[in-house]
Amino acid sequence: MSVTPEEVRQIARLAELSVDEEHLPELAAQMSRIVDYVAQLAEAGGGGAAGGDHAKPFIPGPDAVKLRPDVVAPQPLEGKVADFAPAFRDGFFLVPKLGAFDTGEETA
Amino acid sequence: MTGLEALTVAKATATRLSKVRRLNALLTPATTVRKALVAQAKAAHPSGVLYGMPVAVKDNICTLEFPTTCGSKLLEGYRSPYEATVITKLKAAGALIAGKANLDEFAMGSSTEHSAFGRVLHPLDRTRVPGGSSGGSAALVAAGAVPAALGSETGGSVRQPAAFCGVVGIKPTYGRVSRYGLVAFGSSLDQVGVLGRSVHDAARVFSVISGRDARDNTCEDRDPLRLPTVPERLEGFVIGIPKEYFPVDLHPGVRRACDRAIRALKDLGAAVRDVSLPHTAYAIPTYYVIAPAEASSNLARFDGVRYGNRAEGVTTLADLYRRTRGAGFGAEVRRRILVGTYVLSSGYYDAYYRKAQQMRALLAQDFRNVFDRGVDLIFTPTTPTTAFKAGERTKDPVAMYLADCFTAPANLTGVPAMSLPIGRVKGLPVGGQFIGQPFLEDDMIEAAYALERAISATEEA
Numbered sequence: 197m198s199v200t201p202e203e204v205r206q207i208a209r210l211a212e213l214s215v216d217e218e219h220l221p222e223l224a225a226q227m228s229r230i231v232d233y234v235a236q237l238a239e240a241g242g243g244g245a246a247g248g249d250h251a252k253p254f255i256p257g258p259d260a261v262k263l264r265p266d267v268v269a270p271q272p273l274e275g276k277v278a279d280f281a282p283a284f285r286d287g288f289f290l291v292p293k294l295g296a297f298d299t300g301e302e303t304a
Numbered sequence: 305m306t307g308l309e310a311l312t313v314a315k316a317t318a319t320r321l322s323k324v325r326r327l328n329a330l331l332t333p334a335t336t337v338r339k340a341l342v343a344q345a346k347a348a349h350p351s352g353v354l355y356g357m358p359v360a361v362k363d364n365i366c367t368l369e370f371p372t373t374c375g376s377k378l379l380e381g382y383r384s385p386y387e388a389t390v391i392t393k394l395k396a397a398g399a400l401i402a403g404k405a406n407l408d409e410f411a412m413g414s415s416t417e418h419s420a421f422g423r424v425l426h427p428l429d430r431t432r433v434p435g436g437s438s439g440g441s442a443a444l445v446a447a448g449a450v451p452a453a454l455g456s457e458t459g460g461s462v463r464q465p466a467a468f469c470g471v472v473g474i475k476p477t478y479g480r481v482s483r484y485g486l487v488a489f490g491s492s493l494d495q496v497g498v499l500g501r502s503v504h505d506a507a508r509v510f511s512v513i514s515g516r517d518a519r520d521n522t523c524e525d526r527d528p529l530r531l532p533t534v535p536e537r538l539e540g541f542v543i544g545i546p547k548e549y550f551p552v553d554l555h556p557g558v559r560r561a562c563d564r565a566i567r568a569l570k571d572l573g574a575a576v577r578d579v580s581l582p583h584t585a586y587a588i589p590t591y592y593v594i595a596p597a598e599a600s601s602n603l604a605r606f607d608g609v610r611y612g613n614r615a616e617g618v619t620t621l622a623d624l625y626r627r628t629r630g631a632g633f634g635a636e637v638r639r640r641i642l643v644g645t646y647v648l649s650s651g652y653y654d655a656y657y658r659k660a661q662q663m664r665a666l667l668a669q670d671f672r673n674v675f676d677r678g679v680d681l682i683f684t685p686t687t688p689t690t691a692f693k694a695g696e697r698t699k700d701p702v703a704m705y706l707a708d709c710f711t712a713p714a715n716l717t718g719v720p721a722m723s724l725p726i727g728r729v730k731g732l733p734v735g736g737q738f739i740g741q742p743f744l745e746d747d748m749i750e751a752a753y754a755l756e757r758a759i760s761a762t763e764e765a
């Protein structure tokens with residue numbers, strides 16, 4: 197398997213996504229299947245195909261980003277922020293206290 | 305149409321929508337849709353070009369009248385504080401928004417089996433999938449409940465369900481239609497698209513939603529598309545047939561339907577030429593690096609802080625993020641976020657993401673090479689098979705991804721493309737695809753008009 201359960205655990209932490217321990221092996225198998233499939237890109241291109249490794253990345257859309265006039269013009273919202281935020285008071289989004297955030301580890 | 309007629313259409317649409325409830329294609333409750341349709345019919349501008357036309361909307365496009373859930377538990381009941389530009393444009397043209405259509409969660413899927421609110425059934429065979437991710441939109445149009453619906457495309461999510469359900473699906477050039485208010489999945493790939501009962505219905509709606517929008521910097525500063533007239537013949541059109549889209553294992557029924565369509569194009573006077581798009585086989589691996597990478601970044605906003613639902617009983621902020629996202633996202637969305645994070649992580653970026661971006665450039669060059677040699681349009685099958693059985697591909701994500709192998713190249717390269725019904729195999733619809741040059745959707749629509757008419761003439765004969 198190209199992706200191990202331990203790697204899935206690490207990636208899930210980077211993605212801020214809780215993953216059940218018992219699902220790790222299945223997720224590792226599925227991610228390996230996907231990663232192995234897309235790995236065929238490494239065999240393509242190289243020096244052979246036109247452009248190869250030096251091909252410029254392709255980005256669709258306008259050639260240059262249009263700049264808007266530099267004026268403060270907030271988009272009017274039809275509803276109040278409090279109506280769609282999970283928890284909101286006195287102009288602030290409420291979250292649990294920040295003190296316990298820096299560990300980078302699961303606490304649950 | 306008079307005001308009274310618009311009201312009659314609104315009520316009849318509400319009735320038709322409630323009759324097709326078993327398909328699970330519409331997420332909005334029947335009574336809510338009826339009330340909203342009647343209110344809109346009374347308020348609509350009679351001078352609008354779509355006056356009185358009901359249009360269902362995929363539930364990842366923000367509306368004020370209805371919640372916008374993206375088919376996700378995380379956004380269940382979420383009401384957007386603003387509406388998408390495409391919705392504003394539809395309303396200004398007098399169209400009636402006929403509720404929100406079911407979809408694969410956050411538009412990630414090819415079968416509409418990945419919705420938190422249950423799978424959508426194929427209107428012709430309940431054991432099969434309608435395609436996805438705009439499966440709800442396609443099923444509603446195919447079942448005759450609405451003449452047109454909005455969908456969205458990131459890798460074929462309009463054209464593939466259109467082909468499976470036997471309706472018309474248009475994917476505009478990247479930048480032709482505003483993405484303002486379309487919930488972002490893969491920002492360099494996403495476009496709002498249209499599903500319609502006929503080429504004309506789809507094209508009319510497409511023409512209304514196209515054109516500039518100051519609120520979307522990736523939307524080109526261009527006028528809306530002018531609808532082409534229905535041509536008698538296709539003399540002067542050069543149509544390329546790429547051999548890579550007709551592999552040996554192509555479903556024989558799909559191949560036969562395409563062969564018939566190609567003969568019809570020749571009979572209409574078009575010059576048909578063999579062409580090659582040599583990097584086609586790499587489109588799906590490229591897509592499944594770029595789309596998850598962009599998704600992992602776009603979906604970072606769903607953290608339980610600003611909108612949507614939040615996990616209960618959390619004590620720290622890290623916990624809030626992880627448990628909200630872990631519980632709120634379904635299996636396919638979680639998988640794509642993990643794959644996207646993986647391919648962007650240090651040590652893997654060069655091996656996957658950079659390679660995919662380079663391949664994307666080669667795929668774009670493939671199309672330019674063909675169009676530079678005098679080819680106006682490319683014709684292909686839309687999908688390699690007809691609609692597959694529910695559950696058939698959910699175990700193997702890669703098998704599911706391959707359903708988009710003929711549609712994803714247009715998204716990766718930004719060119720416009722559309723699918724139209726070209727026949728049936730064992731009762732199931734087959735879709736044929738036109739791929740056009742950037743911003744020349746009118747050519748594509750013109751050819752589709754002619755082919756649609758030629759095919760319906762042979763079916764009647």
